[in-house]
Amino acid sequence: MSKLLEKSYVQSEELIELLKERESGNVDFVLVDVREQMEYDHGHIKGVDFLKPTSTFQAWGQAFLDEHKDKTVIFTCRTDSRSGQVQRVFQQNGMAKVINHAGGIVSYRGEINQG
Numbered sequence: 001m002s003k004l005l006e007k008s009y010v011q012s013e014e015l016i017e018l019l020k021e022r023e024s025g026n027v028d029f030v031l032v033d034v035r036e037q038m039e040y041d042h043g044h045i046k047g048v049d050f051l052k053p054t055s056t057f058q059a060w061g062q063a064f065l066d067e068h069k070d071k072t073v074i075f076t077c078r079t080d081s082r083s084g085q086v087q088r089v090f091q092q093n094g095m096a097k098v099i100n101h102a103g104g105i106v107s108y109r110g111e112i113n114q115g
């Protein structure tokens with residue numbers, strides 16, 4: 001399972017497994033949704049640790065990098081476009097363990113929370 005956390009992206013099926021493994025205490029990562037508040041409120045992946053909208057990236061990006069630079073972080077969004085952009089910025093700024101959720105929430109078939 002830890003091999004999945006060495007990839008640059010994870011598919012939705014893999015993210016479902018990683019979330020189960022994290023709940024069991026077998027892996028550790030931070031899951032960040034980079035969509036906007038309205039999108040998040042309509043439904044988000046159960047297990048998201050932070051909502052960090054890309055529209056306010058300038059306000060949270062540096063502090064997030066400083067706090068989580070040595071952690072494994074998975075970014076998700078609607079389709080993987082915004083999360084991929086955020087992933088690239090963090091990689092360019094020295095974050096080694098940053099993963100994009102390929103396909104985003106539109107491809108996700110795991111548990112979804114509302115609100």
